[in-house]
Amino acid sequence: MNSSLTSNIKTDWKEVIENYISNYLPLIDTQLNNEYANKVIFPKKEDIFKCFNYFNINDTKVVILGQDPYHNYNEAMGLSFSVYENIKTPSSLKNIFKELNNDLNIKRTNSDLSDWAKQGVLLLNSTLTVELNKPNSHKWLKWDKLTDYIINYLDENVNNVIFILMGNFAKQKKKFINNSKYIIETVHPSGLSANKGFFGSKVFSKTNKFLEELNKDKINW
Numbered sequence: 001m002n003s004s005l006t007s008n009i010k011t012d013w014k015e016v017i018e019n020y021i022s023n024y025l026p027l028i029d030t031q032l033n034n035e036y037a038n039k040v041i042f043p044k045k046e047d048i049f050k051c052f053n054y055f056n057i058n059d060t061k062v063v064i065l066g067q068d069p070y071h072n073y074n075e076a077m078g079l080s081f082s083v084y085e086n087i088k089t090p091s092s093l094k095n096i097f098k099e100l101n102n103d104l105n106i107k108r109t110n111s112d113l114s115d116w117a118k119q120g121v122l123l124l125n126s127t128l129t130v131e132l133n134k135p136n137s138h139k140w141l142k143w144d145k146l147t148d149y150i151i152n153y154l155d156e157n158v159n160n161v162i163f164i165l166m167g168n169f170a171k172q173k174k175k176f177i178n179n180s181k182y183i184i185e186t187v188h189p190s191g192l193s194a195n196k197g198f199f200g201s202k203v204f205s206k207t208n209k210f211l212e213e214l215n216k217d218k219i220n221w
Helices: 009-021 024-036 091-104 141-158 168-176 201-215
Strands: 062-066 121-125 164-167 183-186
Touching: 009 141, 062 091, 062 141, 062 168, 091 168, 091 201, 121 141, 164 201, 168 183, 183 201
Parallel strands: 062 121, 062 164, 164 183
Antiparallel strands: none
């Protein structure tokens, strides 16, 4: 089966995704074409599955789960929490960088997290598209059927994936993770909740400690 949605992603991801959603991918494709034609939708259509472009499934080291893409102009780029380098850094990402500095003394300013993705970090949103200024507006497309499946697939088929669950929404996905011993849970890094436990969570050093235990290359955050 061929779809414009999956035409640019790596072959092994493409096979897993299309095998699972072959029955309704054409419907999603049609619905999305209508959405993109009549509304302002993010990310760009060619970037919807961008998080799967950087590495093969079996090279997945870490999953960082977001809810849905940023809904302001030019922010969403197909990677959870990431925005293009020349775009103002959203508050959640600012707080991620604050914790990174507190945890590992890394003063990061580049808001494009593609370098993390290139190291095997899957920056996955549960819902993959959104309408301008309307957070969670594409929940009706049921992207979560696919992304929940991917979480479960990774847990069952790829050894020792580290899952980072930040916030109550992400923690709900724990029910799809039955095998991994490497789950890091914390509160969401948003401005409303970061002070309630995200700061001081040391998610980055904990992740690298797990990778070290697994004899895998640590992430250069």
